[in-house]
Amino acid sequence: MKIAFIGHGNVGAPLADHLQRLGHSVTLAARDPAADSVRQLLARNPALQAAPLEAAVREAELVFLATPYAANASVIPPLAQALTGKVLVDCTNPVGPGLSHGLGSQQSGAQALQQLAPQARVVKAFSIYGFENFEDNRFPAANVRPAMFFCGDDAAAMRQVGTLIDQLGWQPLNVGGLEQALHLEHMTLLWIRLVRVHGHPPHLAWAALPR
Numbered sequence: 397m398k399i400a401f402i403g404h405g406n407v408g409a410p411l412a413d414h415l416q417r418l419g420h421s422v423t424l425a426a427r428d429p430a431a432d433s434v435r436q437l438l439a440r441n442p443a444l445q446a447a448p449l450e451a452a453v454r455e456a457e458l459v460f461l462a463t464p465y466a467a468n469a470s471v472i473p474p475l476a477q478a479l480t481g482k483v484l485v486d487c488t489n490p491v492g493p494g495l496s497h498g499l500g501s502q503q504s505g506a507q508a509l510q511q512l513a514p515q516a517r518v519v520k521a522f523s524i525y526g527f528e529n530f531e532d533n534r535f536p537a538a539n540v541r542p543a544m545f546f547c548g549d550d551a552a553a554m555r556q557v558g559t560l561i562d563q564l565g566w567q568p569l570n571v572g573g574l575e576q577a578l579h580l581e582h583m584t585l586l587w588i589r590l591v592r593v594h595g596h597p598p599h600l601a602w603a604a605l606p607r
């Protein structure tokens with residue numbers, strides 16, 4: 397699959413790297429394709445490609461968004477047309493003061509994103525854990541895979557993202573439509589509090605136990 401990454405920092409970099417190694421064609425959609433951060437990632441994996449934002453998005457079938465949440469309002473509108481019909485995977489989290497929900501729990505960041513790119517098919521995924529789990533999600537002592545909760549309104553987009561989640565070693569857990577994103581964003585805040593404030597190890601992950 398042709399995949400573009402807007403944002404290739406803590407979250408975007410490991411996901412881009414792993415997806416390329418799984419055989420996908422992955423392009424970093426970069427503000428500056430010659431930037432140091434891009435060169436460092438290409439040194440880690442020379443099979444990645446880099447291109448200017450809009451060109452990369454136009455070429456892609458599926459686009460990951462892994463920018464700081466505050467950047468969405470300026471990054472996405474100029475790309476809205478190029479995103480028409482594309483799957484847009486929202487990894488971003490609106491975080492407010494004191495680890496509160498950044499939109500006052502009135503609306504999810506994913507729904508706000510959908511408003512910025514009305515013709516994109518937004519799926520919220522790869523958002524509920526810290527980046528350490530995106531670098532390495534193996535749990536050798538467990539006999540279940542860690543779960544990746546994800547949601548979105550477009551069934552075909554959900555299937556595509558579910559396949560990527562599965563390929564990356566997670567158990568895909570479809571939790572419903574985009575209205576569920578607010579709950580996922582609260583799960584993220586819970587994870588951040590547990591790990592970053594209360595000192596749980598960063599490889600803390602949720603699992604769905606079959607019976």
Ligand SMILES: NC(=O)c1ccc[n+]([C@@H]2O[C@H](COP(=O)([O-])OP(=O)(O)OC[C@H]3O[C@@H](n4cnc5c(N)ncnc54)[C@H](OP(=O)(O)O)[C@@H]3O)[C@@H](O)[C@H]2O)c1
Binds near residue numbers: 405426433523
């Ligand atoms: N960190 C985590 O553990 C974690 C886990 C789950 C979800 N998230 C969410 O994922 C998102 C990214 O977090 P992160 O920790 O990966 O951030 P990060 O390491 O700071 O990386 C941010 C990336 O976004 C790019 N970027 C920033 N502003 C941009 C703009 N205006 N236009 C285009 N690209 C821009 C940066 O590119 P440059 O190199 O050009 O600056 C960089 O590649 C956030 O919304 C965060 O809430 C984070």
